[in-house]
Amino acid sequence: MVSLSIPQYGLQGFVPLPFSKSISNRQLILGAHSGHPFTIQGLSEAEDTQNLLHALRQIGYEIHEATNEWRLCPPTAFPPSAQLFVGEGGTTLRFLLPLLAHLPVTTQIEAAPSLRRRPLHPLLHSLIQSGAKIEPSSDVYPLKVVGNPDWRPQHLFIDSTLSSQFLSALLLLAPHLATGSTITELSLHPATPAYRNMTHQLLRDAGYDWQAREKIWYLRNKPFRQSLPLLVGEADWSAASYFFGWAALGAFEGVLALSSESLLPERELFTTLCWGYKVTPDFQGLKVSPTHEKLAGIECDIENYPDAVLVLAVVAAFAESPSCFRGIQTLPHKESDRLYALSTELNKVGATLYTTGTDLIVEPVRKMPKKMPVLDSYGDHRVAMALSLIAARSAEPIRIREADCVRKSFPHYWEVLRGLGAQVQETK
Numbered sequence: 001m002v003s004l005s006i007p008q009y010g011l012q013g014f015v016p017l018p019f020s021k022s023i024s025n026r027q028l029i030l031g032a033h034s035g036h037p038f039t040i041q042g043l044s045e046a047e048d049t050q051n052l053l054h055a056l057r058q059i060g061y062e063i064h065e066a067t068n069e070w071r072l073c074p075p076t077a078f079p080p081s082a083q084l085f086v087g088e089g090g091t092t093l094r095f096l097l098p099l100l101a102h103l104p105v106t107t108q109i110e111a112a113p114s115l116r117r118r119p120l121h122p123l124l125h126s127l128i129q130s131g132a133k134i135e136p137s138s139d140v141y142p143l144k145v146v147g148n149p150d151w152r153p154q155h156l157f158i159d160s161t162l163s164s165q166f167l168s169a170l171l172l173l174a175p176h177l178a179t180g181s182t183i184t185e186l187s188l189h190p191a192t193p194a195y196r197n198m199t200h201q202l203l204r205d206a207g208y209d210w211q212a213r214e215k216i217w218y219l220r221n222k223p224f225r226q227s228l229p230l231l232v233g234e235a236d237w238s239a240a241s242y243f244f245g246w247a248a249l250g251a252f253e254g255v256l257a258l259s260s261e262s263l264l265p266e267r268e269l270f271t272t273l274c275w276g277y278k279v280t281p282d283f284q285g286l287k288v289s290p291t292h293e294k295l296a297g298i299e300c301d302i303e304n305y306p307d308a309v310l311v312l313a314v315v316a317a318f319a320e321s322p323s324c325f326r327g328i329q330t331l332p333h334k335e336s337d338r339l340y341a342l343s344t345e346l347n348k349v350g351a352t353l354y355t356t357g358t359d360l361i362v363e364p365v366r367k368m369p370k371k372m373p374v375l376d377s378y379g380d381h382r383v384a385m386a387l388s389l390i391a392a393r394s395a396e397p398i399r400i401r402e403a404d405c406v407r408k409s410f411p412h413y414w415e416v417l418r419g420l421g422a423q424v425q426e427t428k
Helices: 021-034 047-058 090-101 121-129 164-171 193-205 237-248 266-273 306-316 338-348 381-393 403-408 413-419
Strands: 002-005 011-015 038-041 062-065 069-073 081-085 106-110 133-137 140-146 155-158 182-185 209-213 216-221 252-256 277-282 285-290 299-301 323-326 352-356 359-363 374-376 398-401 423-426
Touching: 002 381, 002 413, 011 237, 011 413, 021 038, 021 047, 021 069, 021 090, 021 193, 047 062, 047 081, 047 090, 047 403, 090 106, 090 121, 090 133, 090 140, 090 164, 121 133, 121 155, 121 164, 155 164, 164 182, 164 193, 193 209, 237 252, 237 266, 237 277, 237 285, 237 306, 237 381, 266 306, 306 323, 306 338, 306 359, 306 381, 338 352, 338 359, 338 374, 338 381, 381 398, 381 403, 381 413, 403 413, 413 423
Parallel strands: 011 252, 081 106, 155 182, 299 323, 374 398
Antiparallel strands: 002 398, 002 423, 038 069, 062 069, 106 140, 133 140, 182 216, 209 216, 252 285, 277 285, 323 359, 352 359
């Protein structure tokens, strides 16, 4: 458990953000699909990415690290079999499956309990239907994948209603597919198009050109040589979202090491929303300053920014009027049921949350409790970090259970807060 309080003047300083695990995981899988050695500068320290690196080691990849640069080389001979553990990582598992399906290795995959609850069947069905040899157990895990280098599907079908990662996993197969291969999207309403578009742009930058024609993705072009150019990581806009939240609540002023050219979808949201804060360029990134104005409630479509809704909901809990966030249909299928987590924990401090269809309504706090209750993270990294923002409006320290779950995406979050002036203590 973590106890957190912030000084009256708020948090101040430069924020050393982690590299994006969304970008890092895509780069690692793209490089592995290429079948050539590749190099990444700036790799995420997030637990999900580290589990993916470990899985690549287990199937024979040599990984050399030197001064923020990682060189990965495929083995001259793959091991006949490997036991893999993917932890809680949705991208780790979903991106690995198509890769393992075409490598000459038989793997067994285990997952942490929270990942076992998350959707996977649409991707499994797609891969098995296309000839991949994947054998789920009676309760899915352990998953057995019998890799076959001759597996080169020409036409794939996927329903990405529940997760954009299903389609991204197939798009990343591009180095292994023939030009002219297609992926047909079966969903009438695919999840989180912005993350799919990010995968598309990353592939295009590497020379793999997928063209979307209505519901069909067509692999139009591939580079003559499939060895990849140097891949460069990005600071994580998802991790930065908490500091936009701190600023909105009047409790942070400082510089975020962010690129205004980022592929990450949250860039568009937080540079245009400016809800209680302003953003100005700085030679180290972007300076974020609170406006200290009263916050009116907002209406916002967050379908492309599902990870940001937790921050926005906590800020909305301290606005002057209700807020509405549209497009929340994927939130129950994350590391926790985030709708339930938000509703339960914000209710403890006096806010009311309810859903109508795919909209989330936040009725603000009218009166904070006399004694702050212990808040529960549900073992979900984004819930823990979002709930930390309550400290901006609490007269006494707040306490959050299972706070070490932040290692999944932002391992040094509590240390960063401490460096900005927060009082952070581990308690029982």
